Amino acid sequence: MIFSILFFILVLICLWLYLDFTYGRKRHVKELKKLNFPERKSDIRIFTDGTDLFEDLFKELETATDHIHVLFYIVQNDAFSERFLQILEDKAKSGVEVRLLLDWIGSFGFKRNYREKLKRNHVQFAFCHVPRFPFFFYTLQKRNHRKITVIDGKAGYVGGYNIGKEYIGGDPKLSPWRDYHLKLQGEGVHDLQMQFLADWTLATKEKVKKDPRYFPPLPKGTSQHRFSATEGVELEAIYIRFINGAKRSFYIGSPYFVPSAPLFDALSDALDRGVEITIVVPKLSDHALVQEASYPYFRKLLKKGAHVYQFETGFFHAKILIRDDSDCDIGTANFDNRSLFLNHELNCYIYDPTVVAHAKSLLLQDISHSSRLTLRQLNQPNFFRNCKEWIAQSISHFL
Missing domain, CATH: 3.30.870.10 (Endonuclease Chain A)
Structure with missing residues (x-):
């Protein structure tokens, strides 16, 4: 009897959370007002x-x-x-x-x-x-x-x-x-x-x-740029367009790597058309499960030839994208679902080759202080890591 009551209460709580989040999201999207900035x-x-x-x-x-x-x-x-x-x-x-x-x-x-x-x-x-x-x-x-x-x-x-x-x-x-x-x-x-x-x-x-x-x-x-303010609605499409425009190389620096399915597909397609993709993340973690949430994506990208580096000399918290050495994005958004679909973020897209080259030199410096993550490392048997990966994937929308 007690078990049935507790189960019923748990079901009601889950239903409330689902309805709260679903209809809260709908109202947010409906009432969205954002600023659009020129170059x-x-x-x-x-x-x-x-x-x-x-x-x-x-x-x-x-x-x-x-x-x-x-x-x-x-x-x-x-x-x-x-x-x-x-x-x-x-x-x-x-x-x-x-x-x-x-x-x-x-x-x-x-x-x-x-x-x-x-x-x-x-x-x-x-x-x-x-x-x-x-x-x-x-x-x-x-x-x-x-x-x-x-x-x-x-x-x-x-x-x-x-x-x-x-x-x-x-x-x-x-x-x-x-x-x-x-x-x-x-x-x-x-x-x-x-x-x-x-x-x-x-x-x-x-x-x-x-x-x-x-x-x-x-x-x-001296430097041409444009700000992009997002409120958990448009950032996924902006990032996909940015990736789709890459012809030679694409760098990602982020403390967390938990892309949405369409965003992951854009990265996978870029690799298929010959774009070299390099990802830099921290080896240390400041939040539970965020590393484990990234591992399933890294396995698939590594199989396709992407390069993944883990920053070792401290904690890497930078948010940067660099496309073809021609333009870059530095701002507040992480490469994760929370920044894509929940947070209010502000990114600066920079088109000045001099600033972009400087930004790339900084990221390459960080790569020099990083170790390369391999598919062999990720595929080594590890029961506890696998459990954490499963949990992380189930709540990835909030990571």
């Missing part, structure tokens, strides 16, 4: 070391005179984060308008006293993507994974880094942290500003006026 020209700098990035970012923050707009997925509770927050508070007290937007799940542990201190010091603070009924489970899965900083409407940052000690080598297990983050000065900052304000309005319901001071005149930079 721009900006000066672009790529950071791969957290210490260098935050030295530059903090310096820019400290010189702000009008406004600071910041969106991060994660801000940790540690001394490094406190230094970042103190800069925001000091600037707000000096009269600079400061907005800080954090993802509710990503920064779930962000201390209440931090939030209260920010508000006392005139920093406008908000969480985005707070789960809500009637589709609580679906909204719990959606995340704002963008990391945007705009300073005085003239300098902008976007990429893979968040705020916390691990990003500057403070976590012994994940150190050094390898990531790619962009700094832009030029026309593209306008689009970063637009996206931040759209995300702020969605989270707070505050209709921020498009004040001219948020959008000062910006010079043309």
Whole structure:
């Protein structure tokens, strides 16, 4: 009797989760509103070391005179984060308008006293993507994974880094942290500003006026590029088109590799037509099951001649695609189902051969610190790994 009751309750919970996710997804797609950005020209700098990035970012923050707009997925509770927050508070007290937007799940542990201190010091603070009924489970899965900083409407940052000690080598297990983050000065900052304000309005319901001071005149930079903002709907098709355009080579750098079936088919077709595909992932893992979820895909790709490398000197968190040495994508999206179908992401497609060549040199440097994964390694008998692969495949949509 008790077993029957528990089984009935479990069935009801599974049914609720299914209906919640299915109809939540339908409403999300129906109500989707996204920004479309044109091609721009900006000066672009790529950071791969957290210490260098935050030295530059903090310096820019400290010189702000009008406004600071910041969106991060994660801000940790540690001394490094406190230094970042103190800069925001000091600037707000000096009269600079400061907005800080954090993802509710990503920064779930962000201390209440931090939030209260920010508000006392005139920093406008908000969480985005707070789960809500009637589709609580679906909204719990959606995340704002963008990391945007705009300073005085003239300098902008976007990429893979968040705020916390691990990003500057403070976590012994994940150190050094390898990531790619962009700094832009030029026309593209306008689009970063637009996206931040759209995300702020969605989270707070505050209709921020498009004040001219948020959008000062910006010079043309040297590098042609275009931003692509996605919200769990269009990224799969964008990636497939990007892969389908490859003629010679295609590089993928990502901390997680869990492609959808159509995206995997695009990679397989590229190999069939002679495109050399190289994939770089970390050897270390910062989340359970994500490595095991990638192994079935790697087996099939390796059989077709793809090259897979596991970064060994630290944790590899970069998100980069390079096609034919002619254009590349650096941004916030991972090569996984969560970025494809759930997260709000922001990628920068770069068409400047000089920047693309530099990005490729950085990735080749990372490959030189990696070991090559072989089919023999993946096919060695391992009962526990096989069990984890099975579990990972069953929940791959959420990895």
